[in-house]
Ligand code: SF4
């Protein structure tokens with residue numbers, strides 16, 4: 239420290255830079271694990287939010303719980319009794335602050351995410367997207383392709399050896415996971431304590447039965463037939479991020495270094511890992527969810543600092559792809 243202060247050692251700015259680079263390198267080397275952890279966290283959040291009173295609407299009591307508190311407008315009958323301009327102004331301000339403003343904030347989350355991060359939420363946090371990826375991966379192990387409808391040019395190699403464990407896994411995934419989610423998601427509308435009481439006494443109410451059957455049927459059918467087609471064409475949150483991300487001049491996301499195409503070994507791993515059927519080496523695609531899987535495999539193929547993908551803010555430079563990101567001296571480590 240004395241040396242730094244005396245100007246003889248490395249300066250603080252240099253140390254911070256080194257630290258930043260180390261964190262960046264660690265994150266890039268462990269992108270896949272970090273993404274799975276983030277997805278798992280959001281799945282837990284989705285399932286536990288009602289039980290923790292983070293978010294739920296109790297239909298029976300007509301109460302909205304947010305972060306452990308009942309959300310009220312705070313307008314008892316006494317407030318409406320004041321006929322003066324002050325009284326009605328007070329009521330108007332309460333409605334604006336407690337009803338309209340929160341909704342504006344909630345509705346602006348996904349457009350804002352789109353402007354800043356493109357579809358990164360879809361690739362890193364969306365519980366449904368994570369479950370679809372798992373469905374893809376089980377199908378790949380069982381059938382040797384991602385979709386039940388037929389092989390695609392970008393399908394990765396399937397699993398070798400026995401399939402029995404994957405048959406068991408797919409049974410659990412189709413017949414146990416959907417009803418479990420159904421029970422947990424019913425908690426957004428029925429008090430969780432009541433749900434467990436109904437389950438223990440084997441006396442489910444109409445609301446619980448409807449919730450479980452509805453959620454289970456949706457999950458069962460979407461796991462088998464639809465999967466990421468929902469993300470591409472039907473999910474409102476995904477579409478908002480897609481449109482605002484596409485229009486944003488600064489959206490952060492995955493970029494391909496076209497200027498160094500000559501380093502590409504044409505291994506096609508970046509295409510094979512892309513569950514959104516994007517061609518990562520082509521033009522920017524509005525379906526890219528910035529998952530970073532193409533970045534990870536390309537870095538493994540070409541070596542550290544030599545991969546052809548990076549995360550960066552968008553540069554409007556013609557085709558939307560970024561500037562050079564790796565030194566010219568990089569050469570493929572495994573020419574095919
Ligand atoms: S192009 Fe890359 S970052 Fe985008 S979805 Fe495909 S694998 Fe993920």
Ligand code: SF4
Nearest residue numbers: 502503505506508536
């Ligand atoms: S993973 Fe990298 S080296 Fe392989 S095809 Fe894709 S861009 Fe080229």
